[in-house]
Amino acid sequence: MGGSGLVVHDLSVGYGPVRALRRVSLEVPEGAVVTVLGGNGAGKSTLLRAISRTLSFHGGAVTEGGVRLGDRRLDALPPDRVVAAGVSQVPEGRRVFARMTVADNLRAGALGGTRSGRAAALERVHELFPVLAERAGQRAGLLSGGEQQMLAVARALMAGPKVLLLDEPSLGLAPLMARRIADTVREINAQGTSVLLVEQNAALALRLATRAYVLEVGEVALSGPADELAASDEVRRRYLGVVDEGAVADAEQAGGARRTLTRWQGEDA
Numbered sequence: 001m002g003g004s005g006l007v008v009h010d011l012s013v014g015y016g017p018v019r020a021l022r023r024v025s026l027e028v029p030e031g032a033v034v035t036v037l038g039g040n041g042a043g044k045s046t047l048l049r050a051i052s053r054t055l056s057f058h059g060g061a062v063t064e065g066g067v068r069l070g071d072r073r074l075d076a077l078p079p080d081r082v083v084a085a086g087v088s089q090v091p092e093g094r095r096v097f098a099r100m101t102v103a104d105n106l107r108a109g110a111l112g113g114t115r116s117g118r119a120a121a122l123e124r125v126h127e128l129f130p131v132l133a134e135r136a137g138q139r140a141g142l143l144s145g146g147e148q149q150m151l152a153v154a155r156a157l158m159a160g161p162k163v164l165l166l167d168e169p170s171l172g173l174a175p176l177m178a179r180r181i182a183d184t185v186r187e188i189n190a191q192g193t194s195v196l197l198v199e200q201n202a203a204l205a206l207r208l209a210t211r212a213y214v215l216e217v218g219e220v221a222l223s224g225p226a227d228e229l230a231a232s233d234e235v236r237r238r239y240l241g242v243v244d245e246g247a248v249a250d251a252e253q254a255g256g257a258r259r260t261l262t263r264w265q266g267e268d269a
């Protein structure tokens with residue numbers, strides 16, 4: 001795989017005695033959008049925390065395996081060095097600094113770099129999210145939920161990541177706003193940033209991603225091209241339900257080709 005792809009190999013994570021991930025392996029090739037699906041407690045947030053090295057803040061630890069960005073091991077670095085290495089996370093629940101202005105929130109995401117680099121990053125996020133330029137002087141806590149999510153994504157982009165980790169960006173948003181966030185993810189990716197997207201909204205995620213992994217109780221249960229997962233009966237039944245007619249239509253169009261789906265039994269390693 002390509003030079004600066006993100007590789008998770010045989011990753012196991014525990015919170016004390018609770019085993020949250022078991023030998024999870026996945027790849028986010030350079031330039032790709034990859035999604036991780038799964039129900040509540042499947043381990044999706046844990047996976048992102050392990051990559052961003054923020055597990056210890058939650059009382060968790062990697063017990064096995066590791067994470068690489070290209071040739072560089074991330075699993076020995078502190079969280080700020082992971083960001084500096086090119087991997088930024090947008091945590092679940094759009095945690096912005098509510099009492100700080102929008103502009104200061106963005107500044108907090110910039111993490112060093114040169115002045116001109118920061119200015120270019122700010123210009124980029126303002127182009128992506130014009131509302132954040134309009135509201136620059138406003139307290140972040142006064143933004144709508146959707147706008148706060150935009151700010152959380154924009155803050156992560158201020159560090160100029162090669163890989164963006166997104167934890168349930170559509171959670172709690174109205175469908176129209178969720179779609180706008182999805183369009184932005186597409187745009188961010190088109191500008192050259194790889195994306196690892198964790199979602200419970202499988203329909204939305206499978207439309208954005210080229211490859212998908214399904215986590216069940218901490219293990220990769222299924223993986224393959226996103227359109228083939230969207231067409232698989234199991235995924236449709238368990239994760240798509242009848243909530244999204246558009247995705248069902250997309251899945252039907254994608255046809256029944258399921259040959260390359262990988263059921264986890266070690267053959268995916």
Ligand SMILES: Nc1ncnc2c1ncn2[C@@H]1O[C@H](COP(=O)(O)OP(=O)(O)OP(=O)(O)O)[C@@H](O)[C@H]1O
Pocket residue numbers: 015018019020038039040041042043044045046047058059060200
């Ligand atoms: N801080 C923690 N301490 C102890 N156990 C935890 C902690 N965080 C998560 N877990 C456990 O680890 C497992 C995976 O949780 P995780 O939050 O990663 O799942 P998830 O797929 O992101 O679910 P959700 O969509 O509900 O956030 C669950 O069994 C959960 O109870």
